[in-house]
Amino acid sequence: MNSKRLALGIGLALALLIQSGCSVFGNRGGQPVETPSAQEINDEILYGDRGRPRGTIWDIFRARPDQGQLGSVNKYIWNAALETLDFLPVQSVDPFTGVIITGYGTPPGGGRAYRATIYVNDPSLDARSLNVALMTRNGPADAATVRAIEDAILTRARQLRGQDSRL
Template sequence: MIRVARIATGLALCASLAACGGGLFGHHDKKKAAVKELAPARITTIGVNAYLWRATLDTLSFMTIAHTDSNGGVIVTEWYVNPAVQTERMKASVSILDQDLRADAIRVSTARQVLQNGQWVDTSVAAGTNQKLEEVILQKARDLRRNAAG
């Protein structure tokens, strides 16, 4: 009689545990499934942060690339003339300064020229242009990282 009571108690305990946790050997990773994990912030197979590198190339893809150095983290474009404004051209240079995906790991420099009397003349770049490009590249890099996790 005692043995039957112990077996009944054991079965009741197993049943209550199964009800609480998704089966007798339940899935203990419910929190992991709810929280999407990110891919590593440091992927450096090319010498610099791969997310920043890819995001920079994607962001500047409308411009012709003049020079790239993936080990040094430098991308330089040719002069780009906007078809809507034929009297103005821009050039960009991006340096990736760190192997980590961080806001201070990228520096953008832009140059602008206007056409005056048949000659291209250097002029100032609109305030915030470099910072805006940095923000676009960083956001794209973060999106690439998030998408790499699956």
């Protein structure tokens, strides 16, 4: 009887050793199992292959981005600059960086040729959003001329915004 107990104890100890050793030898990679999140599982159950809807009826009450932006610049200042300086031939435009580069042109009724580089650097409609560099064939233009061009562009931008708000 004593030998039977001893054999049973050794058998149980061997079974425990074998069972504890299974986890060491069975999974050598150590890679975690990737499972979808609970939200993904619920979405698949609820919506199937269609996926979660992109919008709801309540989206009409959420705040929308400013419609006055074109890329990262204000569309009113951008369009006003193009309209105000339409007598200058446009060489390069980039609405995402806000740069308009023109060639030499003579204003209507004027005798001096100008070239302009306009930089719209902010989506807001104010004076700090606009930088104008005006050149003549002899060098930089007068500061008063540059100021008058900036004022004309900003005035036209405000007019364009007023027209949009009335619609």
